[in-house]
Amino acid sequence: MQEYSNGHQVDLTTRLGTLVLRNPVITASGTYGFGEEYAAYCSPSSLGAITVKGITPLPRLGNPVPRLAETPAGLLNSVGLENPGLEEFINSYLPKLAQLDTAVIVNISGFSLEDYSLMASALEEHSRPKNRDQARSGGIAALEVNISCPNIKHGGMAFGTNPKSAEAVVQAVKRNTTLPVIAKLSPNVTDIAEMAKAVSSGGADIISLINTLLGMSIDIRTQKPVLANKMGGLSGPAIRPVAVRMVYQVYEAVELPLIGMGGIATWEDAVEFMLAGASAVSIGTANFVNPMAPLEILKGLEDYCRQRGYHSVQEIVGLAHG
Amino acid sequence: MYLNEKVVENRLVGHPGQAIYKMVLKGQAAQTAQPGQFVHIRVAESFDPLLRRPLSIAGINREREEITIYYRVAGKGTRLLSQIRANEYLSVLGPLGTGFTIPRDGEFLLIAGGIGVFPIYSLMEAVAQPQVKIKLFWGGENKEFLESAGLKHLQDLGIDYEITTLDGSLGQQGLVTDPFRKYLAEVSNSFAGVKDKTKTPPLWAAACGPPGMLKAVTEICLENGIPLEVSLEERMACGVGACLGCVCTVRDAAGNLRRKRACKDGPVFEAKEVVWDAGV
Ligand SMILES: Cc1cc2nc3c(=O)[nH]c(=O)nc-3n(C[C@H](O)[C@H](O)[C@H](O)COP(=O)(O)OP(=O)(O)OC[C@H]3O[C@@H](n4cnc5c(N)ncnc54)[C@H](O)[C@@H]3O)c2cc1C
Numbered sequence: 001m002q003e004y005s006n007g008h009q010v011d012l013t014t015r016l017g018t019l020v021l022r023n024p025v026i027t028a029s030g031t032y033g034f035g036e037e038y039a040a041y042c043s044p045s046s047l048g049a050i051t052v053k054g055i056t057p058l059p060r061l062g063n064p065v066p067r068l069a070e071t072p073a074g075l076l077n078s079v080g081l082e083n084p085g086l087e088e089f090i091n092s093y094l095p096k097l098a099q100l101d102t103a104v105i106v107n108i109s110g111f112s113l114e115d116y117s118l119m120a121s122a123l124e125e126h127s128r129p130k131n132r133d134q135a136r137s138g139g140i141a142a143l144e145v146n147i148s149c150p151n152i153k154h155g156g157m158a159f160g161t162n163p164k165s166a167e168a169v170v171q172a173v174k175r176n177t178t179l180p181v182i183a184k185l186s187p188n189v190t191d192i193a194e195m196a197k198a199v200s201s202g203g204a205d206i207i208s209l210i211n212t213l214l215g216m217s218i219d220i221r222t223q224k225p226v227l228a229n230k231m232g233g234l235s236g237p238a239i240r241p242v243a244v245r246m247v248y249q250v251y252e253a254v255e256l257p258l259i260g261m262g263g264i265a266t267w268e269d270a271v272e273f274m275l276a277g278a279s280a281v282s283i284g285t286a287n288f289v290n291p292m293a294p295l296e297i298l299k300g301l302e303d304y305c306r307q308r309g310y311h312s313v314q315e316i317v318g319l320a321h322g
Numbered sequence: 323m324y325l326n327e328k329v330v331e332n333r334l335v336g337h338p339g340q341a342i343y344k345m346v347l348k349g350q351a352a353q354t355a356q357p358g359q360f361v362h363i364r365v366a367e368s369f370d371p372l373l374r375r376p377l378s379i380a381g382i383n384r385e386r387e388e389i390t391i392y393y394r395v396a397g398k399g400t401r402l403l404s405q406i407r408a409n410e411y412l413s414v415l416g417p418l419g420t421g422f423t424i425p426r427d428g429e430f431l432l433i434a435g436g437i438g439v440f441p442i443y444s445l446m447e448a449v450a451q452p453q454v455k456i457k458l459f460w461g462g463e464n465k466e467f468l469e470s471a472g473l474k475h476l477q478d479l480g481i482d483y484e485i486t487t488l489d490g491s492l493g494q495q496g497l498v499t500d501p502f503r504k505y506l507a508e509v510s511n512s513f514a515g516v517k518d519k520t521k522t523p524p525l526w527a528a529a530c531g532p533p534g535m536l537k538a539v540t541e542i543c544l545e546n547g548i549p550l551e552v553s554l555e556e557r558m559a560c561g562v563g564a565c566l567g568c569v570c571t572v573r574d575a576a577g578n579l580r581r582k583r584a585c586k587d588g589p590v591f592e593a594k595e596v597v598w599d600a601g602v
């Protein structure tokens with residue numbers, strides 16, 4: 001083994017199949033808006049990629065408030081996929097996103113197979129840079145297929161909890177795009193490995209996991225659920241052990257590169273996910289607590305690799321196995 | 323801004339049973355703070371409680387680089403905050419949000435319910451008097467609450483105010499909307515003879531308090547044609563507009579319902595656009 005001095009460079013380049021990122025730190029869908037809100041605190045240009053809020057074919061008002069409930073080291077949300085809809089997203093948000101010096105992952109959600117096909121083909125047209133300004137980022141870098149949102153009554157999680165429909169959704173997207181397709185898995189299933197295999201046969205290029213865990217909180221004063229929608233998705237440090245376990249299982253079940261997420265708040269957490277088998281990590285709820293978290297995590301990852309003598313951050317992926 | 327602010331002061335004010343604290347923070351937040359904006363404070367370094375806590379900016383002193391916050395201990399987060407001592411540092415995000423419009427002439431009517439008076443404090447200080455005449459209507463639970471939440475401060479400022487309490491222990495018994503409505507009736511009577519409305523001083527209004535009160539104040543102001551701004555409270559996670567957790571509902575010019583984010587587009591909104599009890 002080659003010996004390194006303490007000051008050596010660690011290659012942060014992250015290859016997720018054909019999706020190449022400058023580093024393995026991504027921001028998670030729904031927690032980073034459309035890239036503008038946190039720009040003043042944590043420049044998108046220092047991130048591997050950003051994932052935008054889930055888009056649906058038509059605009060959605062989402063669920064009524066209260067949409068948030070705090071739990072020990074966790075957050076329940078029932079935003080319910082509030083978003084401007086595909087058309088408005090393409091016209092008003094995408095041009096600004098394309099200017100960012102980072103890879104942009106567009107998260108899509110639907111209520112039918114047609115919804116997913118429609119969005120994939122509409123976004124396909126915008127997947128290539130339109131001019132020199134956009135060439136640096138390259139328009140849209142990948143599509144993340146959200147088959148796992150627990151906050152909507154029909155569709156959404158139904159696709160994410162049934163292997164056959166999960167496979168069909170991924171196939172529908174895949175047929176309508178040349179972009180790398182990331183299938184985002186729901187943790188609200190008995191056998192996560194089975195779901196991973198299903199999206200893999202559907203043609204997914206990358207798997208991201210986990211989305212939020214379905215949960216509930218009841219106010220003992222009013223004796224009613226805190227969330228107007230009654231149930232919501234649990235995120236934050238509280239769910240991390242569940243997410244690590246699932247990344248570990250999926251790594252053994254399929255060959256695809258994985259994006260790990262679920263409660264990552266520190267660089268140590270990120271290392272844990274990579275050892276479990278994630279090639280990249282996504283930061284969600286932690287942004288709310290510390291808007292610099294993605295940068296601090298990146299720095300910690302790099303230092304960890306340097307101190308341990310790795311020349312590429314990818315060398316630690318999956319080391320917890322075998 | 324993502325800041326480390328120094329705690330200059332953090333102490334109980336008033337009756338212990340009311341658990342109201344005053345906190346003074348020194349640092350950069352004071353440079354750009356505007357009345358109606360808030361700061362998002364991390365109360366502990368652990369992940370429980372996980373989220374930051376939003377608190378209104380109640381006082382701004384740019385020369386001393388200080389902002390003042392008043393808060394009531396309401397649960398775990400504010401209890402932890404109350405234990406922080408002077409000279410410690412706090413992680414602060416802010417100043418955040420869109421604040422109040424500050425009138426330059428006429429009469430400015432302020433309506434506050436309970437601890438909704440806190441952001442009104444910085445607003446009053448920002449208004450140039452006597453060019454603008456201020457009148458405050460403030461309603462609280464009882465005398466102990468009003469005394470703890472800054473009644474003396476109002477007296478020191480020499481503000482014209484009317485107070486109400488639910489139990490009648492101080493001021494008039496009832497809701498704050500009662501004297502507000504009565505006052506508007508008096509004003510419109512006194513100008514009844516003036517044909518040319520441009521000759522009467524303009525009236526502006528701003529309100530902060532529980533949603534029921536804000537809704538009632540909005541109706542009164544709409545009836546009387548008074549432009550009103552309201553400061554809304556919603557549960558918040560990010561505080562910067564990224565999570566869509568804190569939305570309120572508005573009706574746009576075309577009549578369609580839309581969401582706005584209390585943390586970014588607000589917390590101060592034009593009352594006439596807000597849809598109360600949207601039910602969706
Ligand atoms: C823009 C804004 C300005 C505010 N300004 C002030 C102020 O100047 N002084 C003051 O005393 N209080 C203010 N509040 C309310 C204050 O944020 C809550 O009382 C506080 O967050 C309660 O936290 P806790 O942990 O003590 O209580 P808990 O009940 O344990 O809080 C649990 C969760 O609910 C949220 N929450 C509870 N009550 C409220 C509430 N009324 N509004 C919003 N979120 C709530 C908390 O943030 C937390 O996420 C403001 C709220 C907002 C949104």
Ligand SMILES: Cc1cc2nc3c(=O)[nH]c(=O)nc-3n(C[C@H](O)[C@H](O)[C@H](O)COP(=O)(O)O)c2cc1C
Nearest residue numbers: 028029030054077146210211235236262263284285
């Ligand atoms: C407020 C909020 C909104 C979210 N919205 C979406 C969404 O639109 N699409 C999606 O695929 N995941 C969404 N998620 C899930 C996150 O992307 C992430 O999978 C999950 O929160 C776990 O990561 P974390 O614990 O780091 O937050 C949302 C999460 C939160 C907290």
Ligand code: FES
Nearest residue numbers: 559561563566585
């Ligand atoms: S608190 Fe996140 S959008 Fe307002």
